[in-house]
Amino acid sequence: MKRLLILGGSDLQVSLIKQAKSLGHYVVTCDYLPNNPGHKFSDEYHNVSTTDKVAVLELAKQLHLDGILAYASDPAAPTAAWVCEELNLPSNSFKAVEILSRKDLFRAFMETHGFRTPKSKSFTSYTKALAFFNKIHGHAIIKPVDSSGSKGVYKIIKGTTFQKIFEISKSFSKQGLVIIEEFIEKKGYQIGGDGFLVNGELVFRCFGDIHFSKTNPLLPCSVSVPTLHSNDIVLKVHQELQKLLSAIGMKMGGLNFDVIIDKNDEVHIIEIGPRNGGNLIPELTEHCTGVDMKFYAIKSALGEDCSELAMKTESTYFSHYVIHSQKTGKLISVEKSDTLKQHIIYEHYNFEIGQTISKFENSSNRLGVLILKYKCEKDMLDIIYHMDEHFKFHFYEA
Known part of the structure; x- marks a missing residue:
């Protein structure tokens, strides 16, 4: 029996916690939300924030762990890497994970290389940010730089109330730091999905097309598989990802x-999250390909051999x-x-009849997740775009 610390216990981490238990491991969970549903399925729960590196390190020392796993959670990924590095547990380097977790470091790395x-x-300064924006054509x-779930992300155009948007975006950053990026006009769908590295090689990936919410054109609400981009584009994306991940x-x-x-x-690689995707992307991937990403995430975190993992067609x-x-x-x-x-x-829901629900402004307003299967592309797009x-x-009248 191996001892695994899973950082978090949210509704979308329950299946991972259950699977780690079913594989015979002793599972410990931690975060600052004791009522999170995942904790009732673990062997132990500790009220320690997943972003408090020092506190998680002290906890890990007490637990005599074989591995630590950040799953479907951006904020926990640097913590897992840092603590694993301190304790010589299986992990990517903290430096590599930090680059992927910080949008400013990621962009700087890409430009430098x-x-x-x-x-x-x-x-951090509104006036300097405005001066830079005014130099951008378009x-x-x-x-x-350090938030997730589309929190504080906005498209800005000339004439926008820039200062208000700047301050809102900055409020979502623990560093008090925002990044302004030139907008890229895309051809076709934005590509999203999960992948898996074994010994530095991207041995598996499942690409899909990202669809955005009507309430916020920058907020993803769906990924459909397979991607409708050509095989040549898919290969080109794979090669560019491998090149960047290796660097x-x-x-x-x-x-x-x-x-x-x-x-x-x-x-154009916009982001790479150093963990499996949220909102049941690993479950979607398993339905499409038969590859259980949770299984390999657990094995990898415990230093077990994952060499049998290979590409599968959707x-x-x-x-x-x-x-x-x-x-x-x-x-x-x-x-x-x-x-x-x-x-x-x-289908998975996290709302109750009679409660007040909020407009979808970022991932914290998620009310559930569906996984759907279709016979053809037309049926798929019809459902997604007319959900x-x-x-x-149905709401009570105000």
């Missing part, structure tokens, strides 16, 4: 990708969909169409 990257710069994106020094474990193809078919059409509301209000009921019900193969007709929220 000759990778294609949008013109960008980081700021639109730009502003992001906190950074990533060696093992799960990854989450966000990639744009421009009008000239050039690849079968038929699948998507996930983040259930969300386009308005804030007190919920009376929900209504699912018969058409939608025919496509649902998994508000298939999944309806």
Whole structure:
């Protein structure tokens, strides 16, 4: 029996915790939310923040661990890498994980090492940020350098109330630091999905197309698989990811990708998360390919051999969909169409009738996740783009 510390215990980490237990491991969870649902399935829970590196290190020393895993959580990934490095446990280097976790460090690394990257710069000062933005011809994106879940991410154009947006974005950064990036016009869908490294090689990946919410055009609400980009583009993306991951020094474990193809078919890597994706992306991947990313995430974190993992072709059409509301209000009921019900193969909800739910402004407003299966591309896109007709929220009148 090996001892594994999982950083977090959210609803989307429950399946991982259960699987680690089913594999015969002693599982410890920690975060600062004792009522998180995952903790009731672990052998031990400790009220320690997953972003407090020193506290997690002290806890890990007491637990005599074989591995630490950050899964579907951006903020926990640097902590896991730092503590593992201190205790000589299996992990990528803290330096490599930190580069992927900080948008400013990631952009600087790409520029220094000759990778294609949008013109960008980081700021704490509004006046300096505005001066930089005014030099950009066209639109730009502003992001906190160290936030996740699309919190504080905005598209800015000339005439925008820049100072207000700057301050809001900055408020989501623990560093008090935002990055402004030149906006890239994409060709076709933005590419997303998960992958897995074994001995530095990207041995597996499953690319899909990202679809965005009507409430916020920068906030993803769905990934559909397979991607509709050509095989040539898919190969080009894979090669560019491998090249960048090798340069950074990533060696093992799960990854989450966000990639744009421009009008000239050039690849722009927007982000690489040094952990498996959230919102049930690993579960979506398993339905598409038969590859259980949770299984390999656990094995890798414990230093076990993952060399049998290999590419698998996606079968038929699948998507996930983040259930969300386009308005804030007190919920009376929900209504699912018969058409939608025919496509649902998994559903998870975290709302109750009678509660007040919030408009979808970032990932914290997620109300659930569906995994859906389709017979054809047309059916898939019809459901995704008309979900508000298939999944309806009914509210009390104000």
